[in-house]
Amino acid sequence: MICPKCGFEQPDSPECMRCGVIVGRYKGTGLGAPPPPPPPSPLLAGPVFESPVPALAGAGTVYDGPVSTGGGTVYQGPPPGSPAAAAPALGTLRGSFGVGEVLGQTFSIYFSNLLPFTLLTAFALAPAYALVFLVGRAPQASALVIVSSLLLGLVSILSSNIATGAITFGVFQQLRGKDASIVECLGRGLSLLLPVFGLAFVQSLGIGIAMLACLVPGILLAVRWAVSIPAAVTEGTGISDSIERSTYLTDGLRWDVFGVLFVLGLIQVGSVFLLRLVAGNPTLLLLLTGVKDLLVVGLSATASAVMYYRLRSLKESIDVDQIASVFT
Secondary structure (H helix, E strand, C coil): CECCCCCCECCCCCECCCCCCEHHHCCCCCCCCCCCCCCCCHHHHCCCCCCCCCCCCCCCCCCCCCCCCCCCCCCCCCCCCCHHHHCCCHHHCCCCCCHHHHHHHHHHHHHHCHHHHHHHHHHHHHHHHHHHHHHHHCCCCCHHHHHHHHHHHHHHHHHHHHHHHHHHHHHHHHHCCCCCCHHHHHHHHHHCHHHHHHHHHHHHHHHHHHHHHCHHHHHHHHHHCCCHHHHHHHHCCCHHHHHHHHHHHHCCCHHHHHHHHHHHHHHHHHHHHHHHHHCCCHHHHHHHHHHHHHHHHHHHHHHHHHHHHHHHHHHHCCCHHHHHHHHC
16 A cells, blocks of 8 residues: 555555554645645734625635625626616717708719719609709699699609709719719619608608698608608618618707708708899799709708718717628
8 A cells, every 4th residue: 555645655554654644544644635724814814994895695705805796897888788888878979960960971972073963863863853844835824733733842842852863872872982974873872762652651741731730840851751761762662661761860959950941941942032133034933943943952862861870870880881781
C-alpha cells in the first residue's frame, strides 16, 4: 500500500511505518491532490461597509457590498432580454422632422429634378387638362359643361395623387445620390397606376366628404393620410394598410405635417391670386394656370415623398437605402 500522507510504499498495515499516521483515520489531503486554499486575509474577511447588508437569495457577488434588487449587470444597464434592453435607444434614431427641414429638402430635390418631375406631373394631369379644354369648347350652361366641371374637380385631386406615386421613385433615387431618369420614374408610376388610383380615389372621397360636412375633419384626415401614397408605392400595401401606415407615421408629428401642408396651400392660393392680377385675358390665364398646376402639384408630390422618408427615418430608424431596396 501507499501512505496517503507521505507516499511511503509498504505492506498493508493500519499504520504508516514511516510517518506513523493511522491510515483509516487520516482525513488530510491525499498524495498529489492540490493543497487546501489558504485562509482568507483578515483585511478581506469583513464586509466593506460598516453596516451589515442582508444577502439576497441566489444573488451571490464577488464583493460584500449590497446587491441590486434588479439583478444588476456588468454594464449597469437594463438586464438582457428586458423590454428596456430591447427598445432602441433614442440616439439611434436617424434624422429629424421639422417644417423648415422638410420644405428645404423638398425644394432642393424638386428643382434638382425639375424637368423629369414636370414631365411626370404633366402626364398625371393630362386627364384634367383634357377636361379643361372640353369645358372651354362646350357651349355655356350646357349639361356637358356642368358634368365636366364636376369631373374636373375630382380628376384634379386624383391626378395630384397619381403624380405623387410617379414622383416618389424619383425622390428616393435623388436621396440615394442617383439620377432619376424620366423613363424609370414613368415606368414605376405606370406599374403602380391601378393601386395608386384606387387609393387616391378612396382618400379623395373621404377627405372631400369630411370637408363638406365640416372643414376641420377634412383637414385632420388630409394630415393623417398625408403619406399614404408613398407608403403604398414603397411598401406595396393595399388601400386600408396604406392609410393605416400613414396614420401611424404621422402620429405625434401632425402639427409639423400640417405646417408643411399649410405652406404648400399658401403657395397654391398665392399663385392663383398672382396669376389673376398678371393675366389680362382668359386664354393667358388658362395657360399660366396650367403651368402653375405643373409646378405646385409636382412640389406637393415631392413634399409627400420627403415627409414619408423623414417620418420613417425618425420613427423606425431606417435609412433611405433600406426604404428604396424595394425598387431594386
